[in-house]
Amino acid sequence: MRKVIVVGGGIGGLCTAVRLLKQGYEVTVLEKEPRIGGKVNAKFKNGARFDLTASILMTPQIYTEIFEYAGKDYRDYFELLKIDPIYGVNYASGEKYNFYSDLGKMVKTLEGIEYKLPIRYLNFLTKSLEKYLVSKKYFLNEPMIDATEVSNKKLIKEFMSISPFKSNSKYLNSVIRNEQIINYMIFQSMYIGVNPYKNSNIYSLIPAISHVYGLWYIKGGFYKYIEALEKLIYDLGGNIQTNTTVEKIMIINNKVKGVISEKGDFKSDIVVCNADYPYAINHLLNNKKKCLKVNKEDYSCSVFIMYLGLNKKYNNLQVHNIYIGEEFKENIQMPFKGEMPEHPSLYLYYPSKIDDSISGKFESILNIMVRVPNLQYKKVKWDKKNINKFRNMILKEIEKINGLEDLKENILYESYLTPIQLKHKFNSYNGTAFGISHKLNQTTYFRPHLKDEDTKGLYFIGSSTHPGNGVSVIIEGTKILTKLIQDDIYKCKI
Numbered sequence: 001m002r003k004v005i006v007v008g009g010g011i012g013g014l015c016t017a018v019r020l021l022k023q024g025y026e027v028t029v030l031e032k033e034p035r036i037g038g039k040v041n042a043k044f045k046n047g048a049r050f051d052l053t054a055s056i057l058m059t060p061q062i063y064t065e066i067f068e069y070a071g072k073d074y075r076d077y078f079e080l081l082k083i084d085p086i087y088g089v090n091y092a093s094g095e096k097y098n099f100y101s102d103l104g105k106m107v108k109t110l111e112g113i114e115y116k117l118p119i120r121y122l123n124f125l126t127k128s129l130e131k132y133l134v135s136k137k138y139f140l141n142e143p144m145i146d147a148t149e150v151s152n153k154k155l156i157k158e159f160m161s162i163s164p165f166k167s168n169s170k171y172l173n174s175v176i177r178n179e180q181i182i183n184y185m186i187f188q189s190m191y192i193g194v195n196p197y198k199n200s201n202i203y204s205l206i207p208a209i210s211h212v213y214g215l216w217y218i219k220g221g222f223y224k225y226i227e228a229l230e231k232l233i234y235d236l237g238g239n240i241q242t243n244t245t246v247e248k249i250m251i252i253n254n255k256v257k258g259v260i261s262e263k264g265d266f267k268s269d270i271v272v273c274n275a276d277y278p279y280a281i282n283h284l285l286n287n288k289k290k291c292l293k294v295n296k297e298d299y300s301c302s303v304f305i306m307y308l309g310l311n312k313k314y315n316n317l318q319v320h321n322i323y324i325g326e327e328f329k330e331n332i333q334m335p336f337k338g339e340m341p342e343h344p345s346l347y348l349y350y351p352s353k354i355d356d357s358i359s360g361k362f363e364s365i366l367n368i369m370v371r372v373p374n375l376q377y378k379k380v381k382w383d384k385k386n387i388n389k390f391r392n393m394i395l396k397e398i399e400k401i402n403g404l405e406d407l408k409e410n411i412l413y414e415s416y417l418t419p420i421q422l423k424h425k426f427n428s429y430n431g432t433a434f435g436i437s438h439k440l441n442q443t444t445y446f447r448p449h450l451k452d453e454d455t456k457g458l459y460f461i462g463s464s465t466h467p468g469n470g471v472s473v474i475i476e477g478t479k480i481l482t483k484l485i486q487d488d489i490y491k492c493k494i
């Protein structure tokens, strides 16, 4: 039986482990932290379960497919609940709308804003869905390890058909032509951490798929999915070893031999590295050429998150809420210049709306997330004084939201996540939230590959590799990766 070591128990590492176990490999996951999950993690306080980062679950069929692949019924592992309205959106002007994936309800809401807006919205959905389907068929589901994959005529024609070079904001302006809705769409398309005023409109597919397929919630919070994967790995006979930092990937004569960890050596035929790709290149491999290349890449922004345990329930909040702040365009771009926003736009995650089991001894719990510069810029000092200043600025913005004026007085517990923690806890290179940036010239074949070109038996998976960042995208990536490994075995390349 071939032995596999997976370095890192993030979503990419865990899902690869499941697929390879199902294919009959002997798999051990080595995770440096006491708890697996990587950035999809949890904070436990007074019986409450705070999701650490990820909260938005799109395309649920991708989350359940891996259980089917393993021959299991996902319902024995976790419970999915549909969310609609998908967002409550608050504007600095005081206006507030609920937006739905239910088409009839969405059309009615938009008609109330501007009478022909529903027609433009439907046009947007059609066009952006096309971008999603083309991206999925020709890029996201393909290995992209060979230049010929991006140079064939059919693919270039399909790629050009979705007009990828227009910026996201220009595209939305031309299709939607309503500032409030444009800003709502722009905010969502930033879930991969690129500047929407400078980057491809392809990412408008993010709000489109949220509206088309809806948003979902896992009972008990997002971290329940990691617990479900952990159970699945054990059910399939896999091994997970936490508190184990890998220090080097062992390579002899261009062939992987296993890893060296603080707890000893682990020999294997295959190593799948789920630790963030640029970190792995710089620290786990001795390859100066690759370091030079990866260090020159453009990186996504980072985030600052406040976790609040509250003494009150806020009925006017939905599960997912967006606050579009003043001078949206200027402020939303500041992190990409290395600066903190002065009037931050916010994402508010309020799982207590749908889940009584999550709040513990608090009346309810709330995460507030703001995009901030990554550590590459070195302009922001994440010390106590600055964190407190930024926290106060955020709470001042929150007071502008109808119904949340008294939030500050109802905080019983408060903690934060900064780019520094993303860097040190998860080895997220430059403390980014979303890895190597998804600029067009850093996607598909031009993004770090799933397979190392120089070393037999060495593979990578995660936010900074193809197909890219986001839980469902990475889960899909593990499908491509498993097929690559199987093909290499079949062709005796390992």
Ligand SMILES: Cc1cc2nc3c(=O)[nH]c(=O)nc-3n(C[C@H](O)[C@H](O)[C@H](O)COP(=O)(O)OP(=O)(O)OC[C@H]3O[C@@H](n4cnc5c(N)ncnc54)[C@H](O)[C@@H]3O)c2cc1C
Pocket (backbone or CB within 6 Å): 007, 008, 009, 010, 011, 012, 013, 030, 031, 032, 033, 036, 037, 038, 039, 040, 052, 053, 054, 055, 056, 057, 244, 245, 246, 247, 274, 275, 276, 303, 369, 425, 426, 427, 432, 433, 434, 461, 462, 463, 464, 469, 470, 471, 472, 474
């Ligand atoms: C704030 C925030 C919000 C997000 N929201 C969403 C969302 O709503 N929906 C969504 O789909 N996605 C979201 N994402 C993106 C999603 O969380 C990530 O894309 C995904 O979790 C990354 O998974 P990964 O496989 O790259 O592994 P990572 O999460 O990067 O995990 C890598 C693992 O490797 C371990 N490791 C590193 N170095 C070593 C070593 N030397 N030895 C052993 N172990 C090591 C780390 O500790 C970590 O556990 C969000 C991300 C952030 C940061």
